[in-house]
Amino acid sequence: MKTFVGASELAPKTYAWEIDAKGLSVRAGRRRAVDGIDLRLGTGVHGLLGPNGAGKTTLIRALATVLRPAGGSLHMLGHAVGDAGDQRAVRRAIGYLPQEFGYYRRFTVREFVEYMAWLKEVPKKEIPGAVQRAVERVGLADRADDRMKSLSGGMVRRVGIAQALVNDPRILLLDEPTVGLDPAQRLRFRELLKSLADETCVVVSTHLVEDVAAACTDVILFADGRLVFQGTPRELEAIGGPEDIGGSPLDRGYSALLASTDREAGTW
Amino acid sequence: MTSEHASPQLISAYLRSPQALATDKVWALEGHLEGCPTCRDHLSALARVQDPAVMSLLDDVWAGLEPQLTATASAPRRRSAGLFSWAAPTTVPWLLAIIVVSFLATLLDVLQSLTGDISLLLLLAPLLPVLAVTAAWSPALDPASEITAATPRAGMPLVLRRTVATLAVVVPTLLIGGWATGAMVAQWLLPCLATTAATLALGTVWGVTRAALALSGLWAGVILVPALAMSHMPLALRPSALPVWAALAALATMALIVRRNTGALLHPQR
Numbered sequence A: 001m002k003t004f005v006g007a008s009e010l011a012p013k014t015y016a017w018e019i020d021a022k023g024l025s026v027r028a029g030r031r032r033a034v035d036g037i038d039l040r041l042g043t044g045v046h047g048l049l050g051p052n053g054a055g056k057t058t059l060i061r062a063l064a065t066v067l068r069p070a071g072g073s074l075h076m077l078g079h080a081v082g083d084a085g086d087q088r089a090v091r092r093a094i095g096y097l098p099q100e101f102g103y104y105r106r107f108t109v110r111e112f113v114e115y116m117a118w119l120k121e122v123p124k125k126e127i128p129g130a131v132q133r134a135v136e137r138v139g140l141a142d143r144a145d146d147r148m149k150s151l152s153g154g155m156v157r158r159v160g161i162a163q164a165l166v167n168d169p170r171i172l173l174l175d176e177p178t179v180g181l182d183p184a185q186r187l188r189f190r191e192l193l194k195s196l197a198d199e200t201c202v203v204v205s206t207h208l209v210e211d212v213a214a215a216c217t218d219v220i221l222f223a224d225g226r227l228v229f230q231g232t233p234r235e236l237e238a239i240g241g242p243e244d245i246g247g248s249p250l251d252r253g254y255s256a257l258l259a260s261t262d263r264e265a266g267t268w
Numbered sequence B: 001m002t003s004e005h006a007s008p009q010l011i012s013a014y015l016r017s018p019q020a021l022a023t024d025k026v027w028a029l030e031g032h033l034e035g036c037p038t039c040r041d042h043l044s045a046l047a048r049v050q051d052p053a054v055m056s057l058l059d060d061v062w063a064g065l066e067p068q069l070t071a072t073a074s075a076p077r078r079r080s081a082g083l084f085s086w087a088a089p090t091t092v093p094w095l096l097a098i099i100v101v102s103f104l105a106t107l108l109d110v111l112q113s114l115t116g117d118i119s120l121l122l123l124l125a126p127l128l129p130v131l132a133v134t135a136a137w138s139p140a141l142d143p144a145s146e147i148t149a150a151t152p153r154a155g156m157p158l159v160l161r162r163t164v165a166t167l168a169v170v171v172p173t174l175l176i177g178g179w180a181t182g183a184m185v186a187q188w189l190l191p192c193l194a195t196t197a198a199t200l201a202l203g204t205v206w207g208v209t210r211a212a213l214a215l216s217g218l219w220a221g222v223i224l225v226p227a228l229a230m231s232h233m234p235l236a237l238r239p240s241a242l243p244v245w246a247a248l249a250a251l252a253t254m255a256l257i258v259r260r261n262t263g264a265l266l267h268p269q270r
Helices: A057-061 A088-092 A111-117 A124-137 A153-165 A183-196 A210-215 A233-239 A249-260 B008-016 B023-035 B037-050 B052-073 B092-111 B120-124 B127-136 B145-149 B156-181 B185-206 B208-230 B240-258
Strands: A019-028 A033-042 A044-049 A071-076 A095-097 A171-175 A201-205 A218-223 A226-231
Touching: A033 A057, A033 A071, A033 A226, A033 B008, A044 A057, A044 A183, A044 A210, A057 A071, A057 A171, A057 A201, A088 A095, A095 A153, A111 A124, A111 A153, A124 A153, A153 A171, A153 A183, A171 B023, A183 A201, A183 A210, A210 A249, A210 B037, A218 A233, A218 A249, A226 A233, A226 A249, A233 A249, B008 B037, B023 B037, B037 B052, B092 B120, B092 B127, B092 B156, B120 B156, B120 B208, B127 B156, B127 B185, B127 B208, B156 B185, B185 B208, B185 B240
Parallel strands: A044 A201, A044 A218, A095 A171, A171 A201
Antiparallel strands: A019 A033, A019 A071, A218 A226
């Protein structure tokens, strides 16, 4: 089989950052869950950390073009994302795994990933190959023709990762992808993330600090809808002192930064 | 040797002894054979004559491989992707429900024992596609709505595809029902189209679920319940009201065309 490199793959990119947000605000219901943040992300694995209710999911949903920004500007791959205009070009290059991954129970793994590939406008000829590659990447090739309802929670999560990868996205948004994965699977998942880091802008939201330490090139700390910190895991480690709570340097850096922000009602 | 195929002499020499030929010739010939079925046929025909031992070995290998090759050919049964590029995966039970409801309504109308003057089929018909359209595009009913909303196909074309798939089931069902009860086609088709288009048009403002609930409520409150209570067909469903329904359907379709690029329909706000 001959494969050709398409013109779009060789074209120089016309943007500086895969994701470029200025003063971005997003509402979740009535609340402003993301409140005027400036964020620039290039290729690499960006770990999005923060306590529950910090606005991580809302930010990821906005980046996935599911929620529209309530204020500020958001540019992805050089295209403006907002109410008007065509978002198809951006959406074709996005892979998205939501926190609550819904699926059709009666579909087999292959049928489901194929359906997602169709929705993502993967060219019809390339769908079978792309689906097989995505399923193999998450280690489900031997279960590809089983129905989704027969899979365990961790396997369903991996199907979620496969459907996000099926269109070879340039921006990959994963909301709590490691929930439900056992320790061995989590290790393999981190390897997968590292293998994507060179070419893809990966945003992973998590509240497991060790995920960030192991796989992320960059940490974004988020609290009450605002950006508290952006930098490398090393820099976050350096912030924590011995008096801060936590078992690892990264934990201590995390709690040092969160202790300095104002606590709001509803936190524990 | 011609410009396109290897000469029989070359193939024959290759068969006798590849070592006797120049390396570049062997290389070029083998490269050509890999891509040229005609020359491979020449080769095997000559080999049957010149080298029967090799051919019998080859036949043995084929006999051993063939059962395995046919076994892998029967892949597991696949859901046809074409169907779900039209109908949403969640709509199938709803479409079945629509068929059952319209069958029951038809049955009651034909028997006329309970309904008297009124036609249940005509009263229910405009609600049926609204239900199915909602099922096809409602975040509450579609488990995968969140990931669907982030895909490039999520948009008016997909909504229209799913609506067409719904109507492709609803219209024939009602056609049979209408034929059995003796109702005019336009009597149920125009209200059906009007409510479907209105659901989508309002859906671009409120979201499909809310639009469908509002329209169904309106229909039930203004037409269905009074008709059942007073036991006679409302003016709105008499043949004289048909131009009004045609106008409403056209109006809703135009509104839908005007608002085709707005995203509200496509953003499941939970």
